[in-house]
Amino acid sequence: MKETQMKDRLPSRQLRKRRLQEWLGVVAGRGVLIVVNVLALGIFCGLLWKAGPILQAIPLCDLLFSSDWHPLKNSFGLFPFIVGTLAVTGLAMLMAIPVCLLASVYLAEYAGRRFRELARLVIDILAGIPSVIYGLCGILVIVPFVAWLGDRAGAATTGYSLLAGGLVLAVMVIPFIISISVEVLRMVPDPVRESALALGATRWETVKYVVLRKAKRGLLAAVVLGFARAFGETMAVLMVVGNVAEVPASVFDPAYPLPALIANNYGEVMSIPLYDAALMTAALILMLVVAFFSLTAHYTLMRIGAANE
Amino acid sequence: MKSRKREEVFFKALMMASLTLVFLALTGIVAVIAAKGLSSLNLAMILETPKGGYYLGKEGGIANAIIGSLYLVAGATVLSLLISLPVALALQKEYLGKRFADITRLVLDILWGTPSIVYGAFGFVVMVLLGLRASLLGGIIVLTLLMIPIMARAMDEAVRLVPFELKEMAYAIGANRIETTLAVVLKQALPGIFTGVILAFGRGIGDAASILFTAGYTDEIPTSLLDPVASLPLAVFFQSGTPVPEVQARAFTAALILLFIVLVVNIIARLLGWRFSRNIVR
Numbered sequence: 138m139k140e141t142q143m144k145d146r147l148p149s150r151q152l153r154k155r156r157l158q159e160w161l162g163v164v165a166g167r168g169v170l171i172v173v174n175v176l177a178l179g180i181f182c183g184l185l186w187k188a189g190p191i192l193q194a195i196p197l198c199d200l201l202f203s204s205d206w207h208p209l210k211n212s213f214g215l216f217p218f219i220v221g222t223l224a225v226t227g228l229a230m231l232m233a234i235p236v237c238l239l240a241s242v243y244l245a246e247y248a249g250r251r252f253r254e255l256a257r258l259v260i261d262i263l264a265g266i267p268s269v270i271y272g273l274c275g276i277l278v279i280v281p282f283v284a285w286l287g288d289r290a291g292a293a294t295t296g297y298s299l300l301a302g303g304l305v306l307a308v309m310v311i312p313f314i315i316s317i318s319v320e321v322l323r324m325v326p327d328p329v330r331e332s333a334l335a336l337g338a339t340r341w342e343t344v345k346y347v348v349l350r351k352a353k354r355g356l357l358a359a360v361v362l363g364f365a366r367a368f369g370e371t372m373a374v375l376m377v378v379g380n381v382a383e384v385p386a387s388v389f390d391p392a393y394p395l396p397a398l399i400a401n402n403y404g405e406v407m408s409i410p411l412y413d414a415a416l417m418t419a420a421l422i423l424m425l426v427v428a429f430f431s432l433t434a435h436y437t438l439m440r441i442g443a444a445n446e
Numbered sequence: 447m448k449s450r451k452r453e454e455v456f457f458k459a460l461m462m463a464s465l466t467l468v469f470l471a472l473t474g475i476v477a478v479i480a481a482k483g484l485s486s487l488n489l490a491m492i493l494e495t496p497k498g499g500y501y502l503g504k505e506g507g508i509a510n511a512i513i514g515s516l517y518l519v520a521g522a523t524v525l526s527l528l529i530s531l532p533v534a535l536a537l538q539k540e541y542l543g544k545r546f547a548d549i550t551r552l553v554l555d556i557l558w559g560t561p562s563i564v565y566g567a568f569g570f571v572v573m574v575l576l577g578l579r580a581s582l583l584g585g586i587i588v589l590t591l592l593m594i595p596i597m598a599r600a601m602d603e604a605v606r607l608v609p610f611e612l613k614e615m616a617y618a619i620g621a622n623r624i625e626t627t628l629a630v631v632l633k634q635a636l637p638g639i640f641t642g643v644i645l646a647f648g649r650g651i652g653d654a655a656s657i658l659f660t661a662g663y664t665d666e667i668p669t670s671l672l673d674p675v676a677s678l679p680l681a682v683f684f685q686s687g688t689p690v691p692e693v694q695a696r697a698f699t700a701a702l703i704l705l706f707i708v709l710v711v712n713i714i715a716r717l718l719g720w721r722f723s724r725n726i727v728r
Contacts, residue, residue, distance in 0.1 A: 155622055162624035170550050173533055173594070177553045180568050180591075187571055243461035256465075263472045264711040265645070266705065267652025269682040273701050274475045276686055277482065308471050315468065341454040362559070369561025370686030372653035372683060373644040395653070396563045403567055403659055420567040424560055431559035432552060439548075445584070 171318040191414035221392035228303030245322035264312035272376030275305035295391035302378035314363040321355030358434040365430040371396035485700025486695035511681035522589035534601030557595035562656040569655035585661030597646040604638020654679035
């Protein structure tokens, strides 16, 4: 692609113009890439900079592991929110993972090509439903359901609870995880399946002993991506989770995840600088955790993709 | 032998049950929103802006949110297209070392996964720095940030699917990198690029967390870039929590319209992807 051999000759005017055009294009292209990278760095640095005051004023340990949340008295313990986020996300993943694995194994291994394509199309389209709509459905359907369930179980609950948040979040991440999982399972080469079947294994045994084992890392990556998605999800959870700043004791208790904390309070608190910084720390935690998980997952998927090429 | 067969049947049943559950849950969502929304949908709701006393259930519709959302996302789509397309094209291996391209891809993946509330908070910080208040401009900027990674990654996938042999042909007849990119790659990747734009549009129009602080909310239709602007997702969010049934009905209608737009946009993206791909060399 380099035009070195042309250099000996005298470049015509048009050639010079084209070279200039190419040079400009390439430089512009690289420039745009640099801009994108700088943008990511800028978001990170911006959050770090705004979180700075509280990171200096309060030891990180207290900030992360104290349950004392009284912004007006200058005590900022993020522990209840961190536990809330982990609990809601964990609960959602607990419910979503088995369903996702089973459904995607069916789509990838049992279903015919036509049905698989159609199902994936539907699932991909549904994965695009905005989170406020999931939240609204949560208010309409899941919250009353959880209240009824709590009544049965003898727990006092309004329905706005950890369980409601977990359920809504589970439904939200399911299409996302299935979509990636099916792709991962389809990447397992067919000869592998055929040799297992030829040895007399049933379909399910082929899946259990061969396909799942081969796709293990990819499936893990899909789950991790789903986790990262759920971890930062704001609106749907905020609408059903109850938002009480205490460490929840049961699944029927309300919780208060980090994204909900930011969404509910940010923008009104500019007058208390440390409060502002505490919320920025929450945003920073979200970004770092999500970045870490999605980075490892994407890296794994990229390596699997490269190995298959 | 029997137990092996039984295990097979058992797990197959379990799988079908989960798949049914997934479809039931997802169609249930569409059904619930449609049922709730259709009962309160009428022409006045779509065409009128609120006429004061809005949160108490007085008359008026959600035209402000519909128009506002379209303004916001149209602006953000154009801006992010202007950035994402060059990014996706520049990620081709002729332009860069593989390493830098891979790093940029990972960075885009991180941005892609970054929660929208983080964009919202960051956007608010930037707006305070610039002295902007919650406005159409602020909302557009934040949505642009949110949509760039979605668009760029989708386009990058499309650009990467262009067979290298095709590019080699262009190079062989003396085209340089820019000419090849514009004449061959762009044309080949066009359906994918279009799909990327539409997908990002769908994500942008439904996102509430990022514009919560940056776009504000108002009963008026904005007349300048510096006016605050209403949006459909926030209309759902703000009005679903009230006890007044008329206000809740507006939340349902807003949700229905939002869902309709998103579903239509997504379906168009897939269908056009198929249609365009007939002219593509693979």
